[in-house]
Amino acid sequence: MVDTLIIRWRTESLQRGWRMPTDWHVPEVELIVELLTAEQPLTEAAYALGSARAFYGVGIAESLSDLRVVFDVAGLPIDPDSLQGLAQGWVEANESLAVPSCVDAGTGLSSISHFDSVVRDLNLSDRAEGEQLCLASIRVRGIDDVPSNWFLLAQLGELCMDYFEERTMVYRRHSIDFLLPDQASYRLLLGLCRSELAALGDGVLEPSEPEYRSLRNELDRSVAHRI
Template identity: 35%
Template structure:
């Protein structure tokens, strides 16, 4: 059982130090002496899996934006627990024109895309992810942030001599953001 626990912790990116500390804490909480054989099995299980598991990263290597898993996790956190920043949040999707002659845009264009998105959204409290020829953005809802999103869309359309143009933008409110997004969409053409 300890070997399986160690393996599971390694698969989830937990360090050996934290794994062993948690295991020791279990014995302390149960007011039991630490079982050295079980601790060794835990470490062996962790080591076997840690060598084969790719490193967990929150950043996409092509764009420098969030990975899908990290982005989805953040949406869940904001939806479930709120956020450290006050006010409602919303999702925006900038739908880009896909590449004409291949399955995805070249890596240099994707790197420029990520750099442009990060630059345009810096200081807004937003998080962005690129997937399927679209940039998905979780952002705190404000007039300033909506304007920055529109600027971001324009910058992306200009990248690579317009290789991703024309782009369209869609908004998806989270909870109380519905009315504010609707009002903004009525007052501006997207």
């Protein structure tokens, strides 16, 4: 039964977007399944799995989504404690690795330096590309008031990645900034994302309506500041 559940977990995870098949099976996977089938607590094993995922360079959003899959294929309700354990293991392992990264350890989104460098690179590249993009921002509040807010940050990052996996995003100073195509379809998605953000942490985030700024104007402002 353990082997069968592992195969089903891996297969479903790949179908849902796990990007590196060769990195999926780690020893902690077997421990999770053994404990799950024995109806034992998973928190410590999930912590270990989170650490392993961070070691192999898997993002926190992808790691959390993968863990949810095993509950789905087993026909069981998702255990919030195991998700929290995985997130904590991932964050602490990522911090201990101390490797410069374009990914923020807390959210799994872009690091601030990487996000800013992308905007700078657009400034130095073909302006036409910049004219097709916009900067969108959603203000959030209450994160600092939540105990163990690293888990809320991880959930925030995972949710944003679910909507805009291929886009560049950053969380900083109580704002989530998105670099998105200036298209109606993306504005619709951002509105849906905001609605789900409003439900996280029992509504503590109170996300604002999205604000949009033309990337072209941002680049012009950046040039003006340097003159």
